[in-house]
Amino acid sequence: MNTTPQQPPLELKREDLFVSPIYRGNDTSWLTLDKECDTIIDKVKKSYKEKLQKKEIQTLPNSYHSENLWQHEKFKPFVEYIMQQMWNILNWQGYDLRNKKPLLQECWVQEFPKEGGFHDIHIHSNNHMSGFYFLQCSSKTSRPSFHDPRPGKTMTDLPTINSKKISFGSNIINYSVKPGDFIFFNSYMPHAYSHYVSEGKIIWRLKTILKIGFLHNGKLKCLQIMSGKFII
Ligand SMILES: [Fe+2]
Numbered sequence: 001m002n003t004t005p006q007q008p009p010l011e012l013k014r015e016d017l018f019v020s021p022i023y024r025g026n027d028t029s030w031l032t033l034d035k036e037c038d039t040i041i042d043k044v045k046k047s048y049k050e051k052l053q054k055k056e057i058q059t060l061p062n063s064y065h066s067e068n069l070w071q072h073e074k075f076k077p078f079v080e081y082i083m084q085q086m087w088n089i090l091n092w093q094g095y096d097l098r099n100k101k102p103l104l105q106e107c108w109v110q111e112f113p114k115e116g117g118f119h120d121i122h123i124h125s126n127n128h129m130s131g132f133y134f135l136q137c138s139s140k141t142s143r144p145s146f147h148d149p150r151p152g153k154t155m156t157d158l159p160t161i162n163s164k165k166i167s168f169g170s171n172i173i174n175y176s177v178k179p180g181d182f183i184f185f186n187s188y189m190p191h192a193y194s195h196y197v198s199e200g201k202i203i204w205r206l207k208t209i210l211k212i213g214f215l216h217n218g219k220l221k222c223l224q225i226m227s228g229k230f231i232i
Contacts, residue, residue: 020149020189023089028180030081034135036074037109040066045111062119065110078133079107086129089184119193121147127187134181143174144183147190 044064051057069075083102091097105127124130132144148154148171160169175183185191 023184025182026180041111063110063112066108069107121190121192123190124187130187131184134177137177145174145192147172149188
C-alpha cells in the first residue's frame with residue numbers, strides 16, 4: 001500500500017512554539033582562570049589517587065570535579081558575569097524577573113581522567129539556567145550533546161530523513177567547541193557526555209543560573225558553569 005500523500009499540500013502558516021533555544025558565544029578573556037582551575041583540580045586528582053592506593057576506591061571517578069568555586073575570590077568576577085548573561089537570556093525569553101533575586105547554586109570546574117570520562121543524559125533540576133565555559137578543547141575532543149526535552153515527542157519519535165541535518169524531527173544535537181566558548185541553555189535541557197578514553201580535561205561547573213554540559217573525547221578541558229534559580 002502506498003502511504004505517500006497523493007494530494008497537493010495545503011498552504012499552512014507555521015508557528016514555532018515551545019522552542020528550546022541554546023545560546024553560544026566566545027570570550028577568551030576568562031581563560032586566565034585556567035591556571036587557578038588547575039591548582040584546584042590537581043588537589044582533587046591527588047585525593048583520588050591516594051584513595052585508590054589505599055584501596056578505599058576500586059576505580060577512578062568518571063570525572064574530577066571541584067567544590068563550589070563561588071567560594072573562591074578569583075572566580076567572583078566570572079560568576080557575576082555569568083549571572084548577568086543568564087539574567088539577560090531569561091529576560092529575552094520573556095520571563096518576569098522583577099522582584100526576584102538570582103541564586104547561584106553551584107559553580108565548579110571538572111576534568112575527565114586520562115582513562116576517559118562520561119556523563120549520562122541528565123538535566124539540572126531545581127535550576128533555571130545553566131552553562132559551560134570551555135578552557136581546553138580541540139577538534140578531537142568530545143562535544144556537548146543536547147537531547148529533545150519533550151517526553152511526548154521522544155515516546156513517539158520517527159527516524160529522520162537525514163540524521164546529520166538539524167530538522168524539526170531531530171532528537172539530539174552536538175557542538176564542536178573551542179577554548180573560550182560559552183554555551184548557555186535552560187536547565188530543563190537534557191544533555192550528556194559520551195565515554196571516550198582520552199587524556200582530556202574538563203573544567204566546568206558553576207551551578208546557579210547557568211549550567212553547562214558537553215561530550216568529551218580527547219584532550220579537553222572546560223569550565224562548567226552550572227546554574228541556579230530565581231527566588232522571590
Ligand atoms: Fe549537566
